[in-house]
Amino acid sequence: MPKISIMPSNPAKLRVIWLQGITCNGNTHSFLNDPSLGTLLDSIELLHHPLLPCAKTLKELVKKLPKSDILIFEGAYSPSFERAGMAMESLLMTLALKTKHIISMGSCASFGGIFKENDPEHISGIVFDKENDSGPLRDMRKKVITLSGCPAHPKWLSFVIEMIKANKPILVDEYRRPRELYAYLVHNGCLRNEYFEWKVDSDHFGTKEGCLFYAQGCQGPFTHGSCNKILWNEVSSKTRSGTPCVGCTEPTFPKRDLFTTKTYMSIPSEMPLGIPKRSYLALAGAAKSFHIKRLEERLIDDHT
Amino acid sequence: MARPTKEDRKISIMTKALELFSKEGFYQTTMPSIAEKIGMSVGNLYNYFTSKEMLAKDLILYIANILGDEIRKINESPISTQEKIEAIVHMYFRIAKDRPETIEYFLRVYLSNREVFQNCCEGMICVSAFVTEMMIFFEEGVRCGELRDQDFFSAFGLFMGYLGGMVFIHGENILPKPLESYEHTIAENIYYALKSR
Secondary structure, eight states: OOOOOOOOSSOOOEEEEEEESBOOSHHHHHHHTOTTHHHHHHHEEEEEOSSSOOSSOHHHHHHHOOOEEEEEEESBBOTTOEETTEEHHHHHHHHHHTEEEEEEESHHHHHOHHHHTTOTTTOBOSSOBTTBOOSTTGGGGGGEEEEOSTTOOHHHHHHHHHHHHTTOOOOBOTTSOBHHHHSSBTTTTOTTHHHHHTTOBOOSTTOSSSBSHHHHOOOGGGOBOOTTTSOBTTTBOHHHHTOOOOOTTSTTOSOSSTTSOOEETTEESSOSTTOOHHHHHHHHHHHHTOOOHHHHSOSSOTTO | OOOOOHHHHHHHHHHHHHHHHHHHOTTTOOHHHHHHHHTSOHHHHHHHOSSHHHHHHHHHHHHHHHHHHHHHHHHTSSOOHHHHHHHHHHHHHHHHHHSHHHHHHIIIIITTOHHHHTTTSOTTGGGHHHHHHHHHHHHHHHHTTSBOOOOHHHHHHHHHHHHHHHHHHHHTTOOSSOGGGGHHHHHHHHHHHHBOO
16 A cells, blocks of 8 residues: 555644733733624634633743744833743744734734833834834844734724734735734725715714714724724724724824814814815815704704 | 817907906896807807806805915925915905906906805805915914914905905095005004914
């Protein structure tokens, strides 16, 4: 009988390490809300995760410093910050060198985010420090996928993991964010687009009606993200429910003076992405001078 | 000599129409009288403009574009906000002097016969070319710290109301001195009214 070599019917599972820097756990919480979490976890080998059942504890991880296929880093980076007694400077670098793919999970890991505000000089993202590419893993950037967001959407992570599993190349932008997810603006798909079009503004949170750009500092028109395409918890988004976008996927997050729109002589200081000021003002000025009755009424009027 | 294009003819019709409208008023001027002044048949005139109302609208768009282009050139110059104010005042008064029919039409037909324009020129849509450039002038003035931040309409009303008023008085032959001799003090007044503390 000739020897028949048998191919494994299941290829080896991707070995995943989830390491935390200076974090609030928000991205982990978000990840736990992925509706397909069970299926995803079955399909990977979780070497370490701070909350979920996994192969190694943090102490064992730091002792063994194993190889992996994917290293997910959540939280901001500071060289002296320690996990299980090991400084991040060596811990992150070692694990990064021994992995094939790195994902910076959330805005802190991507750009410094909220935690950078505590110590702007020493805290940064793993590749980027705000807009500068001066993070510790900048020379390994080709291995890194940036999933900025505060938190990042769980489906963005499962997208990246599936693409890695299927060995498919991921098209990225200048910050290594997947174009499939970040080419859109948060503005695209907002339910209030008609109010934006006709310049009918809302001046407080929680209304169904009205655009949030002019009076509430909505960052949607210049923030990259698919929040209004892939909804949160499969039902909604910030702007759909009546709070303005805070621009959490951008390197500039967190900005100062959120929830207000800076104006110069009643004109917004920042234009929607790529729209020339003259063009925007010509349309906005015209739209503002019309009064469209339907758009100025409540959508659902309890009294009729 | 090259034949004038349809665009050129349209502009020469509009210039003549502006003269008639600003001298005789909107209602007194008729399409036949415009056609006669130009030296074309009424039927041919209707080929260019389907009605007197459409002509009235095209005239305001035409004037707004002229003023808008002039202000844009000033906006794009590398000069201070104070110098831009001087330049805008000078430009406006120069047009009032060299092409009086344009500003006169704006003041005496557009502003004074709103009912004519209510169907085809709602809001500010027909003067948008001009208002947009003024928005940009104000926005950049505040952004660079030379002008005080305030509501757009407060500032716009001050600037344009002042200029329109002066041209109106000039049109009534009330001003003892030539219009251009008032330019500098007017520009100074506007600057001092709008500048940051």
